[in-house]
Amino acid sequence: MSTDTEALARSATKFAVPESLWNDDVAADLSPPELLLYRSNLLGSDLTVTNFGGGNTSAKLEGVxxxxGETVDVLWVKGSGGDIGSMKIEGFATLYQSRLLELEKHYSGPDDDDKMVGYLPHCTYNLNTRAASIDTPLHSLLPFAHIDHVHPDAIIALAASSEGEAATQEIWNGKIGWLPWKRPGFTLGVMIRDYVKQNPDVQGVMLAGHGIICWADTAKDCYEHTIQLIADAASYLNEKLGDAPxxxxxxxxxNPERRAIAAALMPKLRALMTGDRPKxxxxxxxxxxxxxxGSADFERLARLGTSCPDHFLRTKIAPLTLDPERLNDQAYxxxxxxxxxxxxxxYYQRCAGPNDPAMRDANPVVVLVPGVGRITFAANKATARIAGEFYGNAINVMRGAEAIGAYVALDEQEAFNIEYWALExxxxxxxxxxxxxxxxxxxxTGGAGGIGAATAARLMREGACVMLLDRDEAALDAAAAGFQSEFGKDVIRTAICDVTDEAAVAAAFKSCAVEFGGCDIFVANAGIASSAPFEETTSAMWKKNFDVLAEGYFLTxxxxxxxxxxxxxxxMVFIxxxxxxxxxNGAAAYASAKAAANHLARCLALEGAAHGIRVNTVNPDAVIKGSRIWDGDWRKERASAHGIDTGKELEEHYRLRSMLKRDVxxxxxAEAVYFFASDMSAKSTGNMLNVDAGNAQAFTR
Structure with missing residues (x-):
């Protein structure tokens, strides 16, 4: 048994105990709305406090x-779909508090929850376009100035346990109340308000299966109250978990080979997913x-499904579990x-009513494999990652809930009602x-160079995820940093890879499989260039060109x-x-190697067609600006071959040589690559597209 396995066997993973991060110096110069934002960002920046997109915060502030021109009370509350950890001030909905309180005259019972949402826009203050959240009544119907509603794992573990209500009483001795499950909406707001009226000494209310809501008179006190409640719950659960597994x-x-196993498994699963778009x-x-x-209770708990609405909206109600001994069995x-x-x-047929939306994607979001880990699938990488994080939250909840009693999942019909809610x-x-x-x-490949980087940017601009391969680590890191800044961290990955190294190539593609799930578009671009009269072409130069431009294209x-x-x-697109x-003239090694690569593309087009694989070639010429190849000896060698200067004269030479007299x-x-990578060329394979501003010698037919 490995060291990390022994540690897992000795004691359960513990809950993180949060501490206050409030800084009085930072808060001193903030306006009331900025204090609300500061408090919200602090809460959302710690995933032990609230998960991505979860929870909401509010403050009742004076406005004009x-x-x-009169002074009025305005409810500032996190808007629909926002994330309190990353939101800006414009992420808050603002509503007249007096109008929100008048809404109750339109409410006649729980069946009106959806109807009540339609009234919220009529309460908008100062024409704010940010839509109000479904949880707005939880904040408007309570009289307190500052309110936090969060879903931390430690809290939901109490809320989703058969002994959660007793534990809540034990931890806080009546200072925190308890309400049974009710989905978010106006009715839940009324329930909380009425409970607080009947129990005026409570400082917060635990919402079964959902989270906690608490309040205070100032922004700082509200934040620190929330943090302390979570810390209390985490400490209590850690004590109950003790040293037992x-x-x-x-x-x-x-499994020590779990990453390699995942790399082999993920493309197989991805290929089996149904739908109009790949995941x-x-x-x-x-x-x-x-x-x-890897636990004894894994299958039992996984079948029960998740509890908190925030969790299963991202993960579906339950995961797919696989037998680790049968992962190589395609039929299985x-x-x-x-x-x-x-x-x-x-599940849909049992729960759906005549007015519910049509069934959505039935594929699993979460796939769990003992000894291997967790794989999540979604329409885009960020959503897949976040779904995985949410299931991680669900695991924490189950661990804590089982430590004090029995884990209680949400009722199937209730889960369906939220998943297929008309508002959702x-x-x-x-x-x-x-x-x-x-x-x-x-x-x-060659992803840090001019053509490679431009191609990656073009593909990401249209929504693709990109794995950049290059042997130049510094250039690769710089390119990745720029792409992360422009497109976000989820859609770009890198691997140092010399395309002439068979093991490095295999490792890079395994990395792509485990990072994203497979490969749909391949751009063979890594290149070198050398020039010399034929008699001065050494066997080393010949071999180097063929190693990179022929064998490198073959291996990748x-x-x-x-x-x-x-x-x-x-x-597949060959550059x-x-x-x-x-x-x-004077470039026999380079030109011959490129010709070999072009013919390889045609051979692959023949073999690939039966498997739906298209292979096309883009033939550029004289791409000087932004090219690393032209920064070295190639520029001098080609200038010498043409008897001209290496500077602007060389660029002018190539521009004037073209039929269109334009720089490439x-x-x-990259635009040509995008054409071949996209469905615009769905019926094209074995083709060549010249991007050379016109060169009659290179006409392919």
């Missing part, structure tokens, strides 16, 4: 009515997940996916149409081909050269 103890140890995957083998999936994997989809359809459906329908390459995974294309064949489709079609830029080549 823009029509009457969680979930009945370990029966499957973490993106995220893998995690954190200690909490390994502890859970296929039947497992089919059974899951059938089970989800049964309306939110989904308002989402913009996805970009053309959302769900696609691209690998670009082979790895991409294997992944694409599993998926049943893909697009060729005008010199691969037209003979080049990396972005021009």
């Amino acid at each position: 009515d823009p029509l009457t 969680a979930f009945g103890g370990e029966i499957v140890a973490p 993106l995957a995220h893998y995690s083998d954190d200690a909490e997940t390994l502890e859970f999936v 994997l296929q039947s497992s996916l089919e059974d899951y989809r059938a089970g989800y359809a049964g 459906e309306a939110k989904l329908q308002r989402m913009p149409k996805p970009k053309p390459l959302v769900g696609k995974i691209a690998v670009v 294309a082979r790895s991409a081909f294997t992944l694409m064949k599993q998926q049943g489709e893909g697009s 060729g050269s005008k010199n691969g079609v037209a003979a080049a 830029l990396p972005a021009d080549v």
Whole structure:
């Protein structure tokens, strides 16, 4: 048994105990709305306090009515769909408190919850366009100046345990109340308000299966009260967990080869997912997940499903679990996916009413494998990652709930009512149409160079995730940093890779599989260039060109081909050269190697067609600006071959040589790659597209 496994066997993973991060110096100069934002960002910055997109905060502040000039009470509350950890001041909805209180005259009972949401826009203050959250009544109906409603794991563990109410009484001795499960909405707001009226000494209320709501007179006091309540719950649960193993103890140890297993498994699962668009995957083998999936109680608890609405809206109500001994059995994997989809359809049919939305995607979001970890699938990488984090929260909840009693999942019908809530459906329908390459995974070799970086940017701009490969670590890091700043951290990954190193190439594609789930687009771009008269061309120069431009294309294309064949489709784009079609004076090694690569593409187009794999070639010429190849000896060698200066005269030479008399830029080549990578060229394979501003010698026909 490994050292980390022994640690897991000795004692359960503990809950993090948060501490106050409030800084009086920072808060001193903030306006009341800025104090609310500061408090919200502090709470949301710690995932032990609230998960991404979860929870909401509010403050009742004075404002000036823009029509009457009178001072009025305004409720500032986190707007719909926001994240309190990253939101800005414009993320708050602002509403007239007096109008919110008048809404109750339109309320006649729980069946009016959806109707009441429709009245919220009529309470908008100062024409604020930020939509109010469904939880707004939880804040407006209570009289307190500052209110926090959060869903930390330690709190939900109490809220989702058979002994949660007793534990709440034990921890806080009546200072925190308890209400049974009720989905968010106006009715829950009324329930909390009435409970507080009947119990005026309570300082907060635990909401079964949901979270906690608490309050204070100032922003600082509210924040510190929230932090202290979470710390109390975490400390209590840690004491109950003690030194015993969680979930009945370990029966499957973490597999030391788990990352490699995941890399092989994820493309297989992705290929079996149904739907109009491919999915993106995220893998995690954190200690909490390994502890859970390797435990004696794993299957029992996984079947129960999640409890908190925030969790199952992201993860579906229950995961797919797989037998780690049968991961190489394709028939088993296929039947497992089919059974899951059938089970989800049964859940829908049991719970849906005549007015509910049509059944959505029935594929699993979360896949759990003992000894391996957690894999999540979604329409994009960020959503897949966040879904995984939410299931991690669910694991923590189950661990804490079982430590004090029995874990209680949400009733199936209640879960369905939230998942297929008309308000949730309306939110989904308002989402913009996805970009053309959302769900696609691209690998670009030579990714830190001019053409490679321009191509990566073009693909990411259309929604693709990109794995950049390059042998220059510094250039690779710089390119990745720029892309992360522009497109976010989720969509870009890198691997140092010399395309002539077979082991490095295989490792890079395995990394892509475990980071994203497979490969849909492959751009063979890594290159070198050398120039010399034929008699001065050494065997070393000849070999170097063929190593990179022929064998390098072969090795990388082979790895991409294997992944694409599993998926049943893909697009490969070779960056060729005008010199691969037209003979080049003084560049026999380079031109011959490029010609070999071009012919390899045609061979792959023949073999790939049966598997839905398209292979096309883009032939650039004289891409000087932004190119690392032209920064070295190649510039001098080509200038010498043409008897001209290496500076602007060389660029002018190539521009005037073209039929269109125009420069060819990396972005021009990237545009051609995008065409072949996208569905615009869905019926094209084995083709060459010249991006050379016109060169009659390079006409392919």
